[in-house]
Amino acid sequence: MNNSESTLHSTIEKNSESEISTPELADNSMGEFYQLRNNLLMGTIFVALVGSSLTLFFYDWQTSLNYLLGTCFGLVYLNMLARSVERVGLTKKTSGWSRLAIFIGLMIVAIKREQLQVVPVFLGFITYKVAILSYLLPLNLWDQQNKAESKN
């Protein structure tokens, strides 16, 4: 009787330990995701600053400001995308319309307003892709190099 009770107690303790440790484990594992999100946001800001200074050098300040405006909206879009990925599997309703609505609104305003140019605004919005590629390509190349070295 005592043996079975002690086994039961140990099982309950193990279960309660695993219940406690699972959310902590999940929080710890999410660190990589948050790091990637921050890296992408910072990378986008860096590419935007470089791009706007290049635009200012080769074109004029108005084009540069248009590019920066597109980048700001691109940052908001990327942040919303990261937030929706963070919620995947946790909430039932996931809709990408609010993200696309931001882009549609920006493009309509850029097309309708005389002061805004469509191409710099669009290229500014797409800047986040440059940041993603510049983040991914070195990682991929480094990984391939490591694999080739381990084969040799």
Added chain:
Amino acid sequence: MNPTIAAASVLAAALAVGLGAIGPGIGQGTAAGQAVEGIARQPEAEGKIRATLLLSLAFMEALTIYGLVVALILLFANPFS
């Protein structure tokens, strides 16, 4: 604007958004479903799976955005008018 060109532009815009959204929509749904499945199997790899999902969704949704750009330009700044 010529009514034929206007009608063709509206149709082309609808096709650009509609057809452009089919592929990324299917891809995003599949990717998100597989990611949730992976998280359920390996909760310790949640961060890695979500990070990969973020990157893949960013690339997939860009395809919808390209279709949207074509549609918006056809509707609001039609070069053929």
